[in-house]
Amino acid sequence: MKPTRARPATKADETSEFQELWDVIWPAFKSPHDARALAREAFFRHVWWKDADPKDIVDAARYYVRTNKVGECKLLLSNWLDRGFYEDLAALERSYQLRIGAGNSNVAQSSARAEYLAAELRRSARSFS
Secondary structure (H helix, E strand, C coil), X not given: CCCCCCCCCCHXXXXXXXXXXXXXXXXXXXXXXXXXXXXXXXXXXXXXXXXCCHHHHHHHHHHHHHHCCCCCCCCCHHHHHHCCCHHHHHHHHHHHHHHHHHHHHHHHHHHXXXXXXXXXXXXXXXXXX
């Protein structure tokens, strides 16, 4: 819920999207200098005042954390949000998820094919015995 006046975000304001971002996605990437309060303020500044979609932020963070290579600079979550990385990376994560989803449907087809082949082997084994 967007506040009617400017105020800092508090722990009571935390949504499921922010909690997923902070507790599930970002921990492997978190530096010792990353502060929850600072990240929360940046998150809600973008959601409340810049009309960012929280799902865009979560999806983009997933992509950023998954694709960051060893040795690359790791940004604090608040800096990452303030630089607007989520604006472009959310679409990349969604296209990745679609490709993965399409890959999963092929796996299901492969298992259906395996079942068909097993049934054919059983049938041919009966005809020869």
